[in-house]
Amino acid sequence: MAAEKWVYMVTAQTPTNIAVIKYWGKRDEVRILPVNDSISVTLDPDHLCTVTTVAVSPAFDRDRMWLNGKTKKHSCEKSVIHLVTESVSYILLIENLEISLSGSRYQNCLREIRSRGGDVEDREKGVKIEKKDWERLNLHIASHNNFPTAAGLASSAAGFACLVFSLAKLMNVEEDPSQLSAIARQGSGSACRSLFGGFVKWKMGSKDDGSDSVAVQLADEKHWDDLVIIIAVVSSRQKETSSTSGMRESVETSLLLQHRAKEVVPKRIVQMEEAIKNRDFASFTQLSCTDSNQFHAVCLDTSPPIFYMNDTSHRIISLVEKWNRSEGTPQVAYTFDAGPNAVLIARNRKVAVQLLQGLLYYFPPKSDTDMKSYVVGDNSILKEAGLDGENSVENLQPPPEIKDNIGTQDQKGEVSYFICTRPGRGPVVLPDQTQALLDPETGLPK
Ligand code: DP6
Known part of the structure; x- marks a missing residue:
């Protein structure tokens, strides 16, 4: 390495994912090896993603990481975003919070990826790194989610996937996405599924070293592009029991978890793969809904019991169940992770418009x-729902299919907001330097 002043960096964007056959329970806590296979849908990163910039320089004296987008209430005019939280609309200042990388999950990912680093040369910048240099060179990492952290929207999945993917690009790692998924898995289990777009399976594997516990793509995002996904963010608060400790308690105490892992999930995985392959929405819905409900049943079967869903979540389930039954064939699938947010998957755009109208009728926003x-994300759907102009939800009539099926219109403020999205692509490098989160001269957060 000749000139010692350079900073070499890469910025990448990685999607989050929602499991339709759930991962819940580890057989190895350190390597993060699951007790069953799982299947997920990758969500469009235009609406939900993590962006991470990783930098290397001989001038860095230690590995450092910042979470950009840590928010606080502020009246300052510079660098502000407008975000709607549970009931109030705040002006928020984006600030950079340095976090510790000493935890074993970060350390395991960094060690694994460093050991696979290759040679890197950028003549223009005077950068020349040899394979062996990665062990001693220090890294700066800055990461930002475009959605609230720990709101039950799988932020750790996108976060660790983005960390591993961006470092792999920076370090010229030759591994394919499945091999990278085995590294991301050691940061957070569900992260391994965010290395691919579309429909993804995490194979539990059987080896003790975890080398065969990897994600594979079942189909890309174009395979079933009729699907529309509406997420009801029921609460933006920190989850009460983390997935990590919740699933540990379930493994220790729930007999239902053992039965689920051995007898139920293996059959469902085969059926779900078939449903995705054939775009069989009826089977897809039946499997997603039952699997989500069984995962929450396992949580109830845990001692002490874990409650992730709340009354609003239950009301949304009733709405969808009754609608599906009245139609004769399923129109909407639902699934809930370790929190009260509902992820609703509509069979097509027309159904999604009706679903949104029904949701807005029963869960209207606070008057101001x-x-x-x-309704954020792809909110062009508002136009189709007749809600882009003067019309307000007060004038909204729910579609006849949904009307009279659930209680009255009295749920104001129970849903913080809705995100409209669709199945999306896997990780990409962002070549535009202006999107970098670190300063190209100093390697410090912008
Ligand atoms: C309910 O991946 O967050 O979202 O591996 O301990 O980091 P750790 O857990 P995490 O668990 C996700 C659980 C889930 C279901 C799923 O995504 O499959």
Whole structure:
């Protein structure tokens, strides 16, 4: 390495994912090896993603990481975003929070990826790194989620996947996405599924070293692009029991978890793969809903019991169940992770519009909330729902299919906001330097 002043960096974007056959329980806590296979849908990163910039320089004296987008209430005018939280609309200042990398999950990912680093040369910048240099060179990492952290929206999945993917690009690692998934898995289990777009399976594997516990793509995002996903963010608060400790307690105490892992999930995995392959929405819905409900049943079967869903979650389930039954064939699938948020998958755009109308009728925003901040993501759907102009939810009539099926319109403020999205692509490098989160001269957060 000749000139010692350079900073070499890469920025990448990685999606989050939602499991439709759940991972719940580890057989190895350190390597993060699961007790069953799982299947997920990758969500469009335009609406939900993590962006991470990783940098290396001989001038860095230690590995450091910042979470950009840590938010706090502030009236300052520079660098502000407008975010709707549970009931209030705040002006928030984006700040950079340095976090510790000493935890074993970070350390395991960094060690694994460093050991696979290759030679890197950028003549223009005077950068020349040899394979062996990665062990001693220090890294700067900055990461940002475009959605609330720990709101039950699988932020750790996108976060660890993005860390591993961006470092692999920076270090010229030759491994394929499945091999990278085995590294991301050691940061957070569900992260391994975010290395691919579309429909993804995490194979539990059988080896003790975890080398065969990897994610594989079942189908890309174009395979079933009729699907529309609406997420009801029921609460933006920190989850009460983390997935990690919740699943540990379930493994220790729930007999239902043992039965699920041995007898139930293996059959469901085969059926779900078939449903995805054939775009069989009826089977897809039946399997997703039952599997989500069984995962929450395992949580109840845990001692002490874990409650992730709340009354609003249950009301949303009733709405969807009754609608599906009245139609004769399933229109909408639901699934809930370790929190009260509902992830609703509509069979097509027309159904999604009806679903949104029904949701807005039963879960209207507080009176002073602007519709464009109540329905975020792909909110072009508001136009189709007749809610982009003067029309307000007060004038909204729920579609006849949904009307009269659930209680009255009295759920104001129970849903913080909705995110409209779809199945999406896997990780990508962002070549545009202006999107980098670290300063190209100093390697410090912008
Ligand atoms: C309910 O991947 O967050 O979302 O491996 O301990 O980091 P750790 O857990 P995590 O668990 C996710 C559980 C889930 C179901 C799923 O995504 O499959």
